[in-house]
Amino acid sequence: MGPIDQAEAAPHTGRRRRFSQLSRNDKLVLSVMVGVPAFLHIVLVWIPAILTGVLSFMEWDNVTPISSAEFVGFRNYWQIFTIFDNQLFPALFNNLVLIVWLFLCSAIGIGLAYLLDKNLKGTRFYQSTYYFPVVLSVAVVGFIWKSVMFGRETGLLNLVWPGPPIDFVGDQTKIFEINFPFLDFPLGLSKNFAALLLAMAWRHIGYIMVLYLAGLKSFDPSLREAASIDGCSEWQTFRRVVFPGLKPINVVVAVITVIEALRAYDIVAALSEPRGTEVMGTLVTNSLMGEGGGRVGIGSAYGMVLFLLCVGFIIWYVVNNFREAKE
Amino acid sequence: MSEKYESSPSPSEVGFSLVSRRTLLAGAAAIGGAAVLAACGDDDSSSSGDTAGATETTAAAGGGGDLGEVTYGSNYSDPKDSAAIAAAVEATGLNVKINTVDHNSYQENFNTYIQQPDDVVSWFAGYRMRAFAGKGVVGDISDVWAKLTDMSEGFKNASTALDGKQYFVPFYFYPWAVHYRKSLFEEKGYEIPATWDDLLALAEKMKGDGIIPFAAANDGGWPQMGMFDMINMRTNGYDFHVSLMGGKESWTDDKVKKVFSNWSSLLDYYQPDVNGRTWQDAATALGKKEVGMYLLGTFVTSNFDPATDPEAQGIIDDIDFFAFPEIDPAYKQDAVEAPIDGFMMAKTPKNEAGAKALLEAFGGAATIDAYIGVNPAVVAANSAAKTDGYNALQKKSAELVGAAKYISQFLDRDTDPDFAAKVVGKALQDFLADPTTIDTVLATVEEQKQTYTFE
Numbered sequence: 001m002g003p004i005d006q007a008e009a010a011p012h013t014g015r016r017r018r019f020s021q022l023s024r025n026d027k028l029v030l031s032v033m034v035g036v037p038a039f040l041h042i043v044l045v046w047i048p049a050i051l052t053g054v055l056s057f058m059e060w061d062n063v064t065p066i067s068s069a070e071f072v073g074f075r076n077y078w079q080i081f082t083i084f085d086n087q088l089f090p091a092l093f094n095n096l097v098l099i100v101w102l103f104l105c106s107a108i109g110i111g112l113a114y115l116l117d118k119n120l121k122g123t124r125f126y127q128s129t130y131y132f133p134v135v136l137s138v139a140v141v142g143f144i145w146k147s148v149m150f151g152r153e154t155g156l157l158n159l160v161w162p163g164p165p166i167d168f169v170g171d172q173t174k175i176f177e178i179n180f181p182f183l184d185f186p187l188g189l190s191k192n193f194a195a196l197l198l199a200m201a202w203r204h205i206g207y208i209m210v211l212y213l214a215g216l217k218s219f220d221p222s223l224r225e226a227a228s229i230d231g232c233s234e235w236q237t238f239r240r241v242v243f244p245g246l247k248p249i250n251v252v253v254a255v256i257t258v259i260e261a262l263r264a265y266d267i268v269a270a271l272s273e274p275r276g277t278e279v280m281g282t283l284v285t286n287s288l289m290g291e292g293g294g295r296v297g298i299g300s301a302y303g304m305v306l307f308l309l310c311v312g313f314i315i316w317y318v319v320n321n322f323r324e325a326k327e
Numbered sequence: 328m329s330e331k332y333e334s335s336p337s338p339s340e341v342g343f344s345l346v347s348r349r350t351l352l353a354g355a356a357a358i359g360g361a362a363v364l365a366a367c368g369d370d371d372s373s374s375s376g377d378t379a380g381a382t383e384t385t386a387a388a389g390g391g392g393d394l395g396e397v398t399y400g401s402n403y404s405d406p407k408d409s410a411a412i413a414a415a416v417e418a419t420g421l422n423v424k425i426n427t428v429d430h431n432s433y434q435e436n437f438n439t440y441i442q443q444p445d446d447v448v449s450w451f452a453g454y455r456m457r458a459f460a461g462k463g464v465v466g467d468i469s470d471v472w473a474k475l476t477d478m479s480e481g482f483k484n485a486s487t488a489l490d491g492k493q494y495f496v497p498f499y500f501y502p503w504a505v506h507y508r509k510s511l512f513e514e515k516g517y518e519i520p521a522t523w524d525d526l527l528a529l530a531e532k533m534k535g536d537g538i539i540p541f542a543a544a545n546d547g548g549w550p551q552m553g554m555f556d557m558i559n560m561r562t563n564g565y566d567f568h569v570s571l572m573g574g575k576e577s578w579t580d581d582k583v584k585k586v587f588s589n590w591s592s593l594l595d596y597y598q599p600d601v602n603g604r605t606w607q608d609a610a611t612a613l614g615k616k617e618v619g620m621y622l623l624g625t626f627v628t629s630n631f632d633p634a635t636d637p638e639a640q641g642i643i644d645d646i647d648f649f650a651f652p653e654i655d656p657a658y659k660q661d662a663v664e665a666p667i668d669g670f671m672m673a674k675t676p677k678n679e680a681g682a683k684a685l686l687e688a689f690g691g692a693a694t695i696d697a698y699i700g701v702n703p704a705v706v707a708a709n710s711a712a713k714t715d716g717y718n719a720l721q722k723k724s725a726e727l728v729g730a731a732k733y734i735s736q737f738l739d740r741d742t743d744p745d746f747a748a749k750v751v752g753k754a755l756q757d758f759l760a761d762p763t764t765i766d767t768v769l770a771t772v773e774e775q776k777q778t779y780t781f782e
Binding site for chain 1: 435438439441442459462463464545546547548599600601602603604608611612743744745748749753756757760761767771774775777778
């Protein structure tokens, strides 16, 4: 701070004063711009999150005054992990499957974006076709698939399918099963959840495609030219030049993919959550909302499990980001 | 309002107006015709708009001005229902302010609402009333019941909490029964089965004729609860059923296993892939005569819409029902499942005298007559209500319930709604997906039941 500080400070008042490049006005704007979101964030996100954490150690029916809530220690957690294990673990497993699946979809979306960026004939048509599902709310997507595509008697998929009709919505038999020593039932991908994955892919691919396309448009074409002059194949150009060059977009895509997978709720709810399709989101809301919502403690415990999963991912992301910033 | 299928515990049914809206689109406006209890079909679409704010209407003050203003929290949000309830309120002659809330939101938020309610509130009979009575958040109205003369014993039981006091006034109901097509039964010479053996023999006969004996839906996880209720009440009797619902019996009891073994013998005659089918799709199969019988609430007719389908009226007129057959002669057909809608009073109403006067009036014949005059889709709880305007199914519903010794409310109304949806509902789905797993399934139910306190 040395020279500039002194030089600037001297003509001022002669007093030693830390120089700030910010005018009073700037400071005001800054504190409003940082302060208001921070305040809202703390009040609307962190305080409820902490209160949820507190509630997860209590038993409260949501009807009698909150003062009647009883502290029950880890009982709610013990219950969801041991007694409701046939709901918690399939839900966690499904969320895990979703993460893997949506990353696959993201890869397809990126591939599509790369193709569309080539200015193929009819690019705009493809673009709007793929993007169409994204405009719809997930609940609407679920509704469309349930009524138009999946119906056992009248669904499009079953009309096309030559074999005996398939119950896409209700069939909870597993496609594959994995046995875990700590569970007395196998975990696996049930057929109805697999069908639901299709519906989610339909939406997610378009979403990622548009996002990536925006990134590709801003990518410096001279780099690509340089690569091709150096004799890179198309794949090498993408793998070695374009993909690393779009690092910021890649991170956004990864974050969005994980978030979409963890927060999945509405599409499952729209398909009326048959057995086999449970995800953490539905477990949380079912315990907290509606008339059956008399189990605030249990619902909060489910919520905290989901929260810890998210926090785990956030920490990984932040640590990764900082490491790169250092480099 | 009529919330047969909204009574489903699953948020997908309760919360997702989209799904329900479609049911509506599918079965819309069936109310127009003779459709019994059709109102459920359409309320979602038309009322989802007023979800946000309660609308206030003040019914004309008649002679009851002395009692001052009474507030009434109504979930009759569908235009036709709200007009009907307004007519009913007007028939009381009291000065009533009606606060109407969209019925889905009403139910979703009832836990919160009942902490600061209006003087009189809409609600459901049975466990769902008792749960709130037990928590001490609604008012004792036993003195009102002392003045209600035309209510049968069954309705009084359904309005009585565990402490022996009454907290509820029934308004109307809609029974569950086995629906069938009269013309199909005539054509094939089928007879109404009186016993379980008759039922299985009839099913076998239908199978031989190339008809699927039982329409079966379970989308949303609630339709098959009705089948469980019926088989349990016929096999083990109403008292055991209530006790089981109240958490007092073990789900691994042989009596419960007997229910499922009986049920298993029926599954051979079910439409395949039960869990994914909506009740509307199953009803459509009944309409096409692809299936012979269908256990559902009388709202099944709302699936057929004379406004869009010229054949619908013919189907509606051709649908009849019979009481679920006897399984154990000890219990005959003495229990019938008929969800009852009605009213409760706030714990500390601002105008207690007025609230009680309003409840007494709701329990009388004049109000339900006025209601049915506008919306002829339900059956009055009050035995003195006019029945000459009833259509054939309404009349039969009234007889069925009138003759019953016991009235159950439906599984998710007879026990903790959370237990019904998350434990029993899931268990039934597991059972229907693979009936051989029933022992594990019941053991899980029993284990998870321990985490509930019940009333």
